[in-house]
Amino acid sequence: MKRPRTCRFTCILLLISLACLxxxxxxxxxxxxxxxxxxxxxxxxxxxxxxxxxxxMGAKFANMEVSARLNLYDKFFPAADLxxxxxxxxxxxxxxxxxxxxxxxxxxxxxxxxxxxxGNRLFGLFRYGFSSFKYDIGNPSISDPxxxxxxxxxxxxxKATAQWLEFGAAxxxxxxxxxxxxxxxxxxxxxxxxxxxxxxxxxxxxxxxNDGNGWGGTVTVVFDVGQNIMKAKNKKKEREKQKNNIYHxxxxx
Amino acid sequence: MRQRLLFILSSLVLLAACESYDxxxxxxxxxxxxxxxxGKAVAINDxxxxxxxGTDAVLLNRSVGTAQLTLPLSYWQDEDTxxxxxxxxxxxxxxxxxxxxxxxxxxxxxxxxxxLFHTIQDVRSTHDFxxxxxxxxxxxxxxxxxxxxIHLYSASD
Numbered sequence: 001m002k003r004p005r006t007c008r009f010t011c012i013l014l015l016i017s018l019a020c021l022x023x024x025x026x027x028x029x030x031x032x033x034x035x036x037x038x039x040x041x042x043x044x045x046x047x048x049x050x051x052x053x054x055x056x057m058g059a060k061f062a063n064m065e066v067s068a069r070l071n072l073y074d075k076f077f078p079a080a081d082l083x084x085x086x087x088x089x090x091x092x093x094x095x096x097x098x099x100x101x102x103x104x105x106x107x108x109x110x111x112x113x114x115x116x117x118x119g120n121r122l123f124g125l126f127r128y129g130f131s132s133f134k135y136d137i138g139n140p141s142i143s144d145p146x147x148x149x150x151x152x153x154x155x156x157x158x159k160a161t162a163q164w165l166e167f168g169a170a171x172x173x174x175x176x177x178x179x180x181x182x183x184x185x186x187x188x189x190x191x192x193x194x195x196x197x198x199x200x201x202x203x204x205x206x207x208x209x210n211d212g213n214g215w216g217g218t219v220t221v222v223f224d225v226g227q228n229i230m231k232a233k234n235k236k237k238e239r240e241k242q243k244n245n246i247y248h249x250x251x252x253x
Numbered sequence: 254m255r256q257r258l259l260f261i262l263s264s265l266v267l268l269a270a271c272e273s274y275d276x277x278x279x280x281x282x283x284x285x286x287x288x289x290x291x292g293k294a295v296a297i298n299d300x301x302x303x304x305x306x307g308t309d310a311v312l313l314n315r316s317v318g319t320a321q322l323t324l325p326l327s328y329w330q331d332e333d334t335x336x337x338x339x340x341x342x343x344x345x346x347x348x349x350x351x352x353x354x355x356x357x358x359x360x361x362x363x364x365x366x367x368x369l370f371h372t373i374q375d376v377r378s379t380h381d382f383x384x385x386x387x388x389x390x391x392x393x394x395x396x397x398x399x400x401x402x403i404h405l406y407s408a409s410d
Contacts, residue, residue: 091363098363137360139367144328147308151329153358153367198370199360210362 037074037117044069044077044180046222051083061087061203067220069110074117077110085131085205095139102133104206110170119174125184127166131205134159160195162204164188172222180222189213276365277395284352284373284393286322286401290408296320297405299341306334315340322403326393328369329356339382348381359394370394373401382406 051064065083072078083106088099108127114120139153165188172182190212195201204210288295296318303313303324312324312335327333332353339346353375359368371393376386387402 089363091365094364094366096360096363096365096367142328142358142367142369146305146310146312146325147327147330149327149329153360155358155360198357200362202362 037071039072041071041074042225044071044222044224046182046220048083048218048220050217050219055086060089061085061208063104063206063208065104065106065206071224075112077112077123079106079108079110079125079127081106081127081129081206083206085133085203085207087203087205089202095141097138098135098202100133100135100201100203100205102131102135102205104129104131104133106130106166106206108166119180121170121172121182123170123172123184125166125168125170125186127186129164129166129188129206130162131207132159132161133201133205135201135203137199137202155199158196158199158201160193160201160204162193162201162207163191164204164207165191166216170218172220174224178224180224181220182222183219184217186216186218187213188216276361279395279397280366280368282325282359282368282370282394283323283397284326284371284400285397286324286403287399288320288322288403288405290405294320295405297339299339302338302340304336304338306336321399322401326352326354326371331355337383346382348378348383350376350378350383350386352376354393376401 046067046069048063048065048067051062054062055064063083063085065081067079067081069077069079082103084101084103086101088097090097106127106129108125110123110125113122113124134157136156137153137158138155141150142153143150166186167189168184168186170182170184172180175181188207190204190207193201193204193210201210208214208216288297297320298318301313301316301319302311303322304311305327307327307330313319313322324335332351335350335352337348337350352373354371354373357370357372359370361367373388373391373393376388378386382405384404384406386404388400389402390396390398390400393400
């Protein structure tokens, strides 16, 4: 049984990125780190570059998704992902075909382990994923090796439903102003998959290649609107403090 | 700045994905049968040949000491007709067996060959040397356990 080699590879990348973030954190002023984030620290929208890049490069399958998330105390990030899974595959030797294009959804939460508000985030993530989709399978000719008969296989519109959980880690850093770049690795565990007898789906939108479990990854561009909200609130606080200081100074004889 | 560049580069490298696929290693679909006489498993010491109607292929050719059978079923036919021929010291016995079944495509992935699974509905014979045939497991798939028990006439008959 073959295993994807992505896991070891992504672990190395994760370590490199963590090292980068820690190095970056050293240079930041300490006063900024101690700021307490407000309850609603903002909203962010993001897009996964991997899926779009795979589709653009003509890959046989891709999950193209966009996400929205809230920033609560710069610690808890409830998130919702909405995407389209696309797969058109033909077996090189078997001649079997599989195709599906269907939406999927994921809900969950990210927890930021970085206590400093220095622009870098180290997330532990959890997601529940769901997809209800139709798929087509076929083969131009299935030959009976003993009886010699050949019949084409055409099964269209098979319905399937899948649910799964994702656990993982993610890192994110500020690129410019409110634009951030991040990536994640995720372990996916399938909860359920219902499909008609005989033709199991090869690909589950949002989950990837159909298996009991697997690994996945994302590279995301994040537009963090929350950063501006935080800044505005902090400025307001500073102004109030300054005003108070002025009043106190005036009261003194 | 150098750290950020490294972070972006590592993100780009992640875009390259690895792929692997697994097919079921034992992917032969056969019907398994065994011979019984007086309630006990036996071997046919005479020469046994099994042919199928609709094909020139010989499913079992001049086998001696046969206790168990491993036979392919047709992919698309609703009923297979098998001819069991026994040659015993110049005597020739022949029994025709009809296996009624349903066929179901088993599709694993685009990379693995599609197979056909079957469900045996009914089995009957001409009762020349076969007394009866009982279905012990109707599903014919990748499993290698017994599907049919072929009961021969008692030795005393």
